[in-house]
Amino acid sequence: MGYSPDKLIISNSADELFKEAAACIAQYANECVQAKGVFSFSLAGGGTPKRLYQQLTSSPLIEQIPWASCHFYFGDERMVPHDHDDSNYAMAHKSLFERAPIPAGNIHPIPTDCDTAQECANRYAQEIGNLPGLDLVLLGIGQDGHTASLFPGTDILHEDTRPVSAVYVEKFRSWRISMTYPLINRAKQAIVLISGSDKSEIVHQVLNTDNPDVSFPIQGIRPLGQLSWFVDKDAYAG
Numbered sequence: 001m002g003y004s005p006d007k008l009i010i011s012n013s014a015d016e017l018f019k020e021a022a023a024c025i026a027q028y029a030n031e032c033v034q035a036k037g038v039f040s041f042s043l044a045g046g047g048t049p050k051r052l053y054q055q056l057t058s059s060p061l062i063e064q065i066p067w068a069s070c071h072f073y074f075g076d077e078r079m080v081p082h083d084h085d086d087s088n089y090a091m092a093h094k095s096l097f098e099r100a101p102i103p104a105g106n107i108h109p110i111p112t113d114c115d116t117a118q119e120c121a122n123r124y125a126q127e128i129g130n131l132p133g134l135d136l137v138l139l140g141i142g143q144d145g146h147t148a149s150l151f152p153g154t155d156i157l158h159e160d161t162r163p164v165s166a167v168y169v170e171k172f173r174s175w176r177i178s179m180t181y182p183l184i185n186r187a188k189q190a191i192v193l194i195s196g197s198d199k200s201e202i203v204h205q206v207l208n209t210d211n212p213d214v215s216f217p218i219q220g221i222r223p224l225g226q227l228s229w230f231v232d233k234d235a236y237a238g
């Protein structure tokens with residue numbers, strides 16, 4: 001048996017996937033706020049989480065989540081302006097931030113206006129430096145097994161100290177800024193959200209490959225607390 005999460009939840013449809021994952025996150029947010037007055041949530045980028053964020057900011061969950069006590073961070077960001085089509089901040093702003101009563105000071109975007117991506121990464125590391133482990137890190141998975149911007153064959157995979165670093169992604173010919181394994185794996189919980197038949201091959205490979213020579217960046221995600229995979233049937237079909 002290959003790499004396995006603590007919890008693997010397989011939903012019958014994409015609709016069910018986003019509803020179930022959103023309900024789980026809303027419940028966890030309330031537990032954290034009741035226990036310690038705050039919920040720190042690192043958001044995933046790309047396309048998949050959009051519908052999750054819309055679920056969180058729709059009834060009934062929008063009335064149930066303690067928004068004023070929730071702080072939002074980003075697992076990674078593309079080195080583009082925050083109003084660029086490729087910006088993870090722009091996606092979260094549209095599908096989450098502008099749809100819920102979140103105080104501006106609770107939103108912690110990764111800066112992308114420095115001269116270099118590494119300077120942006122250093123600035124972000126300073127901003128979140130003394131943060132105890134994040135309560136929740138939400139992640140996606142690429143067809144190459146990357147997560148956040150931890151891409152196969154990149155130096156950031158070997159970063160064992162910095163919480164945030166810059167990474168040049170050859171195939172996109174672009175810089176990104178990403179949380180690293182040391183920061184992500186200090187999280188109390190991590191959720192990997194996977195939808196669609198285009199992910200079934202990588203899901204099958206990651207969960208079933210016993211070959212020690214075959215590994216994917218997603219397999220380095222081992223949070224202090226619970227690791228859950230929320231996968232819809234199309235993505236699990238492999």
Ligand code: 6PG
Pocket residue numbers: 044045046047048049075076077078088139140141142146147148149
């Ligand atoms: C990003 C994400 C990245 C994403 C995967 C899956 O900035 O792109 O952080 O890790 O989760 O690439 O992307 P999709 O959800 O669009 O398939």
